[in-house]
Amino acid sequence: MNETVTDIYPVIFALALATFSIRLGGVLLGQRLPQSGRWARGLNALPGCLIISLVSLLVLSGGPREWLAGGIAAAVALLTRSLPLTMAAGIAAIWLLRNFVPI
Amino acid sequence: MDPTRPQDEVPRKLSQKSGDNPPQNFGKNSGKTPARAGGRISADVFRDGGMAPRAEFWLAVRDITPLALGVAIYGLAFGLLAAQATMDALDIGVMGALVFAGSSQIVVVERLVAGAGALSALVAGLALNLRLLLVTASIRDVFAGRPLWQRLLGAHMTTDENWALMLATRARGVKVGYWYLVGGGACLLVTWLASTVCGVIFAAAIPEPKALGMDFAFTAAFIAIARSLWRGRGDLWPWLTSFAVVALAVLGGLLDPSHALVLGGVLGAVVASWNRQEGKQERGQEDGPETGPETGEKAT
Numbered sequence: 540m541n542e543t544v545t546d547i548y549p550v551i552f553a554l555a556l557a558t559f560s561i562r563l564g565g566v567l568l569g570q571r572l573p574q575s576g577r578w579a580r581g582l583n584a585l586p587g588c589l590i591i592s593l594v595s596l597l598v599l600s601g602g603p604r605e606w607l608a609g610g611i612a613a614a615v616a617l618l619t620r621s622l623p624l625t626m627a628a629g630i631a632a633i634w635l636l637r638n639f640v641p642i
Numbered sequence: 643m644d645p646t647r648p649q650d651e652v653p654r655k656l657s658q659k660s661g662d663n664p665p666q667n668f669g670k671n672s673g674k675t676p677a678r679a680g681g682r683i684s685a686d687v688f689r690d691g692g693m694a695p696r697a698e699f700w701l702a703v704r705d706i707t708p709l710a711l712g713v714a715i716y717g718l719a720f721g722l723l724a725a726q727a728t729m730d731a732l733d734i735g736v737m738g739a740l741v742f743a744g745s746s747q748i749v750v751v752e753r754l755v756a757g758a759g760a761l762s763a764l765v766a767g768l769a770l771n772l773r774l775l776l777v778t779a780s781i782r783d784v785f786a787g788r789p790l791w792q793r794l795l796g797a798h799m800t801t802d803e804n805w806a807l808m809l810a811t812r813a814r815g816v817k818v819g820y821w822y823l824v825g826g827g828a829c830l831l832v833t834w835l836a837s838t839v840c841g842v843i844f845a846a847a848i849p850e851p852k853a854l855g856m857d858f859a860f861t862a863a864f865i866a867i868a869r870s871l872w873r874g875r876g877d878l879w880p881w882l883t884s885f886a887v888v889a890l891a892v893l894g895g896l897l898d899p900s901h902a903l904v905l906g907g908v909l910g911a912v913v914a915s916w917n918r919q920e921g922k923q924e925r926g927q928e929d930g931p932e933t934g935p936e937t938g939e940k941a942t
Contacts, residue, residue, distance in 0.1 A: 589777065
């Protein structure tokens with residue numbers, strides 16, 4: 540496993556520069572898009588859609604245990620609206636499912 | 643979602659350019675942020691998100707603590723991986739401070755450890771970061787009118803976690819903005835640097851996050867945040883679209899996951915841009931919430 544990465548710094552600098560450009564590009568793009576109408580509607584809906592995409596990706600990339608734990612976390616989120624509680628429930632659910640439930 | 647409480651739809655104001663929506667519905671906020679639940683803030687201070695910058699900054703530091711714990715676990719695990727790539731504490735510290743996009747750092751170093759070339763490792767990491775373009779674009783009101791250095795700082799400090807937390811906090815009716823974002827980002831940056839450096843130094847003693855179920859910490863966190871971003875029935879089709887795109891891509895193996903993520907977000911937003919109900923909500927935000935633009939949607 541002890542692969543020697545001789546010079547990591549060019550990779551670090553390239554990744555840093557490109558990542559910052561992406562972030563700043565979003566800031567500039569957002570500023571230039573229209574403030575009303577169709578573009579604004581889309582942009583207002585973007586955060587929720589991105590979060591849903593992220594959650595879908597994270598949950599679906601797993602197996603039935605992850606799907607079930609995701610459902611449990613969603614139920615806790617609906618009932619409590621609490622971030623820490625949902626996190627605790629999700630972690631506990633996946634830990635129990637992985638260690639004690641043969642699927 | 644939750645049809646018994648139709649007034650849920652009122653406090654979701656993601657875009658707060660006008661910033662004149664009085665906070666509402668504090669009562670059911672699960673007690674997480676009792677300090678803010680007191681009541682209204684006079685309209686003239688909303689320009690900066692409704693609070694003094696310092697207060698906003700520290701509020702974010704407090705609110706982001708559960709997410710920072712998750713970041714710390716990942717930082718430790720990433721330090722362990724970086725030690726396998728013969729990176730030392732300085733290398734990983736420099737990388738963390740300059741890049742500050744954990745998942746892409748993990749992917750790049752993992753690719754390098756697996757023997758991939760520098761270029762293909764970079765491409766894999768950057769594909770994952772494309773979503774950040776949408777993330778920073780989606781909170782343009784936070785950056786609007788800021789001096790250049792604040793835009794640069796804010797852009798660098800934007801990550802999934804503090805971005806989403808800021809949106810969730812706003813959705814509860816708390817007026818937060820730029821300094822809340824930066825405060826959360828600063829807390830995450832310190833956590834990320836400390837935990838990755840510790841991970842390199844104490845590599846031998848670190849358990850795999852998956853064995854503890856900690857890999858699910860962010861999945862659960864984003865589920866909670868998604869729930870608080872629900873603005874009403876106008877979100878149904880956009881969200882279903884995003885879900886369907888990602889589900890097709892992942893289960894059908896059609897697309898690279900990082901591309902599926904971006905495509906899902908964009909197509910969901912495109913559907914929302916066609917949506918008339920969404921349009922009503924938007925106008926409602928500009929007019930102020932008291933006009934009740936959601937009345938047409940309480941049919942549940």
